[in-house]
Amino acid sequence: MDLQNIEKRLKETADTIEKSLQDLRDNKVSEKRVLDLIEEKRSEDKELIAKSQADIETLNTGLAEQKDLNDELQKKLRQLKQSSVSELSLASQRGVYTGKFSSPQEAKKFALLVMAAVTSVHEIVRPHHDRVMKALNELGIDPYWVDSAGHKAMVGSSQTGGGALVTVEQIPTILKLLETYGKYRANALNMPMGAGTSLVPKIDGLLEVTCPGEGGTATEKEPTIATVSLTPKTLVALTAYSMELEEDSLVALGELLADLFARSFAYYEDLCGFLGDGTSTYFGFKGITGALLAVDATIGNIKSLVVGAGNAYSELTLPNFNSVVGTLPEFAAGDAKWYEHRYFYYTVFVALALAAGGTSAAEVIIGAGQKQKLQLGYPVEFTQVMPKAEANSQICSIFGDLRQGAYLGVRGGLEFASSDQRYFEKGLIAVRGRDRIAINVHGVGDTTNAGPICGLITAAS
Numbered sequence: 001m002d003l004q005n006i007e008k009r010l011k012e013t014a015d016t017i018e019k020s021l022q023d024l025r026d027n028k029v030s031e032k033r034v035l036d037l038i039e040e041k042r043s044e045d046k047e048l049i050a051k052s053q054a055d056i057e058t059l060n061t062g063l064a065e066q067k068d069l070n071d072e073l074q075k076k077l078r079q080l081k082q083s084s085v086s087e088l089s090l091a092s093q094r095g096v097y098t099g100k101f102s103s104p105q106e107a108k109k110f111a112l113l114v115m116a117a118v119t120s121v122h123e124i125v126r127p128h129h130d131r132v133m134k135a136l137n138e139l140g141i142d143p144y145w146v147d148s149a150g151h152k153a154m155v156g157s158s159q160t161g162g163g164a165l166v167t168v169e170q171i172p173t174i175l176k177l178l179e180t181y182g183k184y185r186a187n188a189l190n191m192p193m194g195a196g197t198s199l200v201p202k203i204d205g206l207l208e209v210t211c212p213g214e215g216g217t218a219t220e221k222e223p224t225i226a227t228v229s230l231t232p233k234t235l236v237a238l239t240a241y242s243m244e245l246e247e248d249s250l251v252a253l254g255e256l257l258a259d260l261f262a263r264s265f266a267y268y269e270d271l272c273g274f275l276g277d278g279t280s281t282y283f284g285f286k287g288i289t290g291a292l293l294a295v296d297a298t299i300g301n302i303k304s305l306v307v308g309a310g311n312a313y314s315e316l317t318l319p320n321f322n323s324v325v326g327t328l329p330e331f332a333a334g335d336a337k338w339y340e341h342r343y344f345y346y347t348v349f350v351a352l353a354l355a356a357g358g359t360s361a362a363e364v365i366i367g368a369g370q371k372q373k374l375q376l377g378y379p380v381e382f383t384q385v386m387p388k389a390e391a392n393s394q395i396c397s398i399f400g401d402l403r404q405g406a407y408l409g410v411r412g413g414l415e416f417a418s419s420d421q422r423y424f425e426k427g428l429i430a431v432r433g434r435d436r437i438a439i440n441v442h443g444v445g446d447t448t449n450a451g452p453i454c455g456l457i458t459a460a461s
Contacts, residue, residue, distance in 0.1 A: 010048065013343065017034070018368065021350065021365060022368045022369045031361065038346070041347065049389045106254075107254035110254040110258055112132055112135055112136050113136070113141070114241075177259065177266075180266075181267065184273030184402070184406070187339075188408040188439075189403045189407050191409050196232075199227040200229075228440050231438050233284065233436065235434070236433070237261055239430070240423050240429060240431060241429055242429075257431070261433045272439055274385050276439065277290035285439040287441055289455070292453070292455055293393075295445065295446055299393055302444075303445050303447060303450040311391075311392045313347075316396075318360060324455065327454045332405075333401075337381050337402075338380045338397060339381050340397050341388040343388040345382065348396075349375055392460055394457065395455045396456060396458060397455060397456040398455045399453075400454050405442060406439075406453065407440045408439060409438030
């Protein structure tokens with residue numbers, strides 16, 4: 001069974017447990033039946049999880065994921081002219097558009113802008129480029145070019161292929177898609193950056209408060225101000241489309257390209273933001289787990305981490321999760337969330353809560369059937385890059401307020417470039433999307449005090 005089918009199987013397990021929780025809420029099954037179901041599913045999935053864990057190193061390099069995305073795109077592009085995908089365009093014409101953009105016109109504009117960018121430097125498709133530009137002009141869009149192949153001043157570094165920025169009204173749609181898929185972008189503090197490294201001030205500690213009395217002089221104490229460095233790096237996503245697409249497929253093409261570019265960037269932002277350890281696998285970014293583990297070589301000395309009762313998920317206890325909540329400083333508790341893999345939530349925490357009964361079980365049952373899941377009364381964000389298979393010294397659950405302890409630096413907007421050589425033999429035009437970001441996680445505390453981002457880590461052995 002390949003990795004994609006394994007993920008599908010694990011998703012089905014989580015779905016089954018979620019449905020059983022709803023049945024428990026409706027008094028159709030007992031708590032024991034749900035617990036038995038969880039144990040049964042975990043036993044069935046044990047071998048699949050082990051195989052999935054064996055492939056995780058390859059997946060984290062991004063090579064397997066990028067190949068899957070490219071293969072998926074090429075497959076979908078071949079289907080664009082079939083009725084099943086073109087139905088999106090037909091539905092928009094009937095006034096029942098339910099896509100990701102604000103309207104089918106916006107989806108069409110996005111597709112035309114991509115086409116304009118990727119055909120701007122290829123003489124062989126110049127007639128097609130002219131038709132695209134005419135269509136954009138009729139829609140009131142004047143592309144903003146970013147390299148010498150276009151018709152306006154360059155912005156940032158030049159590119160070898162054509163490039164045009166998305167229009168102002170489309171930027172919110174792309175960002176919305178990124179936030180839909182990307183848990184790190186949606187929850188970390190987004191900071192605009194300049195062209196180079198940006199230094200963001202960070203105030204640590206409190207001001208000294210005195211009581212000088214009537215006519216007395218207040219004592220001045222300067223606050224401790226540190227700086228957080230944000231160095232932008234360029235993320236690149238590559239895909240392709242067929243030049244044979246017809247006018248009635250433009251809405252579908254816009255939907256497809258916007259979705260895949262956003263999903264690709266969001267996946268890697270999450271990968272780096274949550275799991276980054278500073279190595280090349282994560283483009284040099286140190287994310288939440290990397291920053292937490294960097295505090296001290298001995299995990300028991302890291303105040304923001306609670307060491308679990310064992311190194312296996314079956315050895316974790318509900319008091320372990322309660323301790324994480326208790327570890328988080330009060331100033332970060334108001335907007336705190338849990339960040340876990342969906343499979344981990346349903347097969348580990350839910351089982352513990354139901355077995356304990358009482359308030360914890362009630363919170364799990366209340367959360368069943370609701371879009372927003374709960375864990376010890378706090379919201380849960382399912383973050384699929386987080387671990388689903390146990391390991392020694394593994395941060396399996398994160399809890400805190402990311403806006404107080406993690407930055408996502410953003411520089412510029414999404415831009416496109418192209419090549420007619422990359423997939424020459426397939427008759428496709430390659431499309432390259434670029435986005436510049438920086439990641440810095442600073443709120444992980446130290447060996448004395450916990451920070452606004454805490455976590456649960458399995459024992460070393």
